Amino acid sequence: MNIEKKIRCYILENFLFTDDESVLNNDASFLGAGLIDSTGILEIILFIEETFDLKVFDEEMLPDNLDSVDKLVAFVKRKQAAMAAAA
Amino acid sequence: MIAVPRLLQDILLITAARRPQHLALVSTDARVSYREVADYACRLAHALRARGIQRGDRVVVFMDNGWQCAAAIFGVLLAGGVFVTVNCQTKARKLAFILRDSGARALLAEPALARVFQPAVEQLPDLTVLCAGGEELPAGVEDLAAILADQPAVPPAQSAIGLDLAALVYTSGTTGHPKGVMHTHQSLLFVLDSINQYLEFSQEDRLFSILPLNFGYGLFQWLSAVRAGATLVLERSFAYPVQVFKRMQDEGVTSFASVPTIYAMMLAHDAKYPLCFPSLRVVTNAAAALPAEFIPGIRRLFPQARLYKMYGQTECIRSAYLDPALAEIKPDSVGRAIPGTELLLLDERGRSVAPGEVGILHVRGPHLMRGYWNQPEKTAEVLVPGLLAGEVLLKSGDLFRQDAEGDLYFVARNDEIIKSRGEKVSPDEVENAIYSLSAVREAAVVGVPDPVLGEAVCAFVTLRDDAQVTAQQIKRACGERLENYMVPKYVLILPELPRTLNGKLSRKLILQQYGALIAKAA
Numbered sequence: 001m002n003i004e005k006k007i008r009c010y011i012l013e014n015f016l017f018t019d020d021e022s023v024l025n026n027d028a029s030f031l032g033a034g035l036i037d038s039t040g041i042l043e044i045i046l047f048i049e050e051t052f053d054l055k056v057f058d059e060e061m062l063p064d065n066l067d068s069v070d071k072l073v074a075f076v077k078r079k080q081a082a083m084a085a086a087a
Numbered sequence: 088m089i090a091v092p093r094l095l096q097d098i099l100l101i102t103a104a105r106r107p108q109h110l111a112l113v114s115t116d117a118r119v120s121y122r123e124v125a126d127y128a129c130r131l132a133h134a135l136r137a138r139g140i141q142r143g144d145r146v147v148v149f150m151d152n153g154w155q156c157a158a159a160i161f162g163v164l165l166a167g168g169v170f171v172t173v174n175c176q177t178k179a180r181k182l183a184f185i186l187r188d189s190g191a192r193a194l195l196a197e198p199a200l201a202r203v204f205q206p207a208v209e210q211l212p213d214l215t216v217l218c219a220g221g222e223e224l225p226a227g228v229e230d231l232a233a234i235l236a237d238q239p240a241v242p243p244a245q246s247a248i249g250l251d252l253a254a255l256v257y258t259s260g261t262t263g264h265p266k267g268v269m270h271t272h273q274s275l276l277f278v279l280d281s282i283n284q285y286l287e288f289s290q291e292d293r294l295f296s297i298l299p300l301n302f303g304y305g306l307f308q309w310l311s312a313v314r315a316g317a318t319l320v321l322e323r324s325f326a327y328p329v330q331v332f333k334r335m336q337d338e339g340v341t342s343f344a345s346v347p348t349i350y351a352m353m354l355a356h357d358a359k360y361p362l363c364f365p366s367l368r369v370v371t372n373a374a375a376a377l378p379a380e381f382i383p384g385i386r387r388l389f390p391q392a393r394l395y396k397m398y399g400q401t402e403c404i405r406s407a408y409l410d411p412a413l414a415e416i417k418p419d420s421v422g423r424a425i426p427g428t429e430l431l432l433l434d435e436r437g438r439s440v441a442p443g444e445v446g447i448l449h450v451r452g453p454h455l456m457r458g459y460w461n462q463p464e465k466t467a468e469v470l471v472p473g474l475l476a477g478e479v480l481l482k483s484g485d486l487f488r489q490d491a492e493g494d495l496y497f498v499a500r501n502d503e504i505i506k507s508r509g510e511k512v513s514p515d516e517v518e519n520a521i522y523s524l525s526a527v528r529e530a531a532v533v534g535v536p537d538p539v540l541g542e543a544v545c546a547f548v549t550l551r552d553d554a555q556v557t558a559q560q561i562k563r564a565c566g567e568r569l570e571n572y573m574v575p576k577y578v579l580i581l582p583e584l585p586r587t588l589n590g591k592l593s594r595k596l597i598l599q600q601y602g603a604l605i606a607k608a609a
Binding site for chain 2: 013036038039042058062066
């Protein structure tokens with residue numbers, strides 16, 4: 001499963017409680033659409049840390065990195081590229 | 088100029104006249120002065136009047152926590168109406184219930200929530216719907232921005248008096264549907280002055296709030312700021328803590344209001360990345376009891392602040408607060424009655440209990456609600472005959488005991504309401520959502536202790552013969568009907584639920600027998 005697919009599955013399953021792909025747009029703001037609230041964002045952070053074996057730093061917990069499927073995918077890719085470059 | 092506020096909206100008119108240029112509110116999208124808030128509210132009031140809103144009409148405000156929501160509350164009041172703020176996480180069915188139950192004449196909303204309000208208003212053809220901004224509004228919905236420009240920025244003539252209703256505050260109760268708590272201008276003005284007296288707010292203060300305006304504790308952050316001529320810094324959520332912390336520091340806030348779940352999240356954050364807010368003067372907790380073990384950590388976060396532990400309920404907004412000097416001395420107490428009110432511990436028959444004994448908390452004062460909207464029987468259960476002829480006391484659902492100095496200690500709730508993240512969750516309301524699935528035979532919803540949430544919502548479910556439903560589908564049914572905080576964190580499907588000797592389902596019994604399963608589900 002690619003990054004996007006994994007993230008979509010997780011959001012659909014845990015926040016929308018469905019496997020109906022059509023209810024989740026990749027550019028929809030989680031907060032703006034009321035899909036996810038404060039404790040939900042923390043759960044998403046835990047999920048991407050575990051699934052993609054990376055560490056989300058405090059200063060990275062921002063809507064620009066986390067507030068939609070597209071943003072999450074881009075963020076995970078940037079983190080993975082940075083880790084690959086450092087390795 | 089008005090000198091003494093007799094109606095709730097007067098507090099805005101007074102402050103706007105005294106300090107027109109002072110910053111009233113900072114939200115994620117705007118910084119507005121008192122003049123701007125008052126002008127907006129006056130224009131909105133004229134627009135509502137022009138659409139037939141009259142004294143006593145209910146107007147539902149369904150908006151995210153921003154300046155327009157805060158200003159709309161005053162616009163409704165200036166029109167002579169009764170504001171009914173609804174949490175922006177609310178789903179279409181429940182919004183439709185509140186619109187119908189309150190007999191709302193108008194809905195003030197915003198485009199981002201059209202997905203939710205559109206199905207609700209389709210069933211209500213007579214409802215006026217006004218939307219703050221937006222390019223593509225659904226048919227029949229008017230754009231507030233376009234309407235308000237032509238309205239005069241002066242208050243319309245007022246005919247309401249202090250005894251009239253100012254707000255219906257919907258709150259989850261022990262029944263399956265939320266109840267509208269009726270507050271008058273007088274009850275809200277009274278409790279506002281009492282709160283501002285003990286918190287000692289002044290016009291120099293900058294209050295910070297992440298609490299929703301539909302919730303008494305959140306609403307009063309805004310009302311306290313307006314009454315004191317101070318500034319409210321309003322956040323939409325705590326989802327991005329770092330952003331929230333930066334805002335608190337950048338804005339030099341002096342007061343922070345929150346609930347135990349948020350303090351737990353801040354302390355967890357502080358353990359990894361130390362935090363400190365030296366500009367804070369006042370820190371408050373309400374909505375759920377603050378665990379005593381949080382207090383040393385909160386002191387480190389806010390080294391200069393007085394810490395107020397408070398207790399209240401929607402039916403009177405606030406009942407008690409603990410003198411901040413006693414925060415460490417009596418860490419389990421919520422203190423005593425707020426200024427100008429009285430708290431009594433009585434038994435089931437209304438007699439005073441002996442000192443040290445457990446009693447039902449009764450609240451006496453001018454801050455009590457008038458009752459539950461259209462529910463005289465429910466009202467009679469909680470507004471009981473008082474000390475003087477014609478007077479009532481509020482019988483709370485909570486058991487307390489009192490120490491020798493008169494400070495109160497919470498013992499237990501008298502009902503089965505769950506407190507999760509500081510929000511009230513009615514087990515019946517969650518069970519009703521679960522019963523919407525025809526495969527469900529029985530459902531019992533309970534609260535289980537949770538280190539961050541206070542209590543986590545947990546559902547035990549049995550299914551009809553041969554029926555197939557997964558825990559996820561049950562959560563989904565709840566997610567479609569209920570606010571996020573009401574959706575069960577745990578769903579356990581069991582072959583059978585235990586019953587009492589009388590054959591009834593008992594939430595207590597289920598928790599005793601199956602509580603241990605939750606740890607495994609986590």
